[in-house]
Amino acid sequence: MRITDLNYGAHVGNDSVLGMLHEARVRYLKQWGYTELDLAGVGMIMSDAVLAFRGESFYGDVWMIDVQATEFTRVGFELYYRVRTEREGRLQLIAEAKTAMVCFDYTTRKPVAVPELFKTQVEALGA
Structure with missing residues (x-):
């Protein structure tokens, strides 16, 4: 974590967490060559976000963020995130989060419908 990610409580603020989740989402999509504007031919838009803190995070922490897509509907899906850092040789849970993603035609x-190709790839990976 960067010094600019800290709030007046000297720990990472919620706004920084959402920014890091955005980065994790972009990297998650990149494993299949997708972007938020081109998910197998369609865009995505976030319709909701939920963040639950499970521990504090401090300057210098290195985060590991697991991302999993699930709960597909006709036009969307949920992305679940688990944020952890290593301290004193142990993994410590920092936060759990969910973002609801809707497939969207920006024109x-x-x-629009979730691309079957993406859904099939996610289900094959189990993530």
Whole structure:
């Protein structure tokens, strides 16, 4: 964590956590060559975010963020995140989060179906 990620309590603030989740989401999609604007031919838009802190994080912490896509609907899916850091040789849980993602056509400004290719790839990976 960077010094600019800390709040007045000297630990990582919620705004920084959401930014790091965004980075994790981009990297998660990249494993299949996707971006948030091109998920097998469609865009994505976040419709909701939930963040639950499970521990504090401090300057210099290195985060490991696991991402898993699940709960597919016709036009969306949930991304679940688990944020951990290593301290004193042990993994410590920092936060758990969820973002609801809707597949979106930015030209028509309307939701569209989740691409079957993406869903199949995620299910094959188990993540």
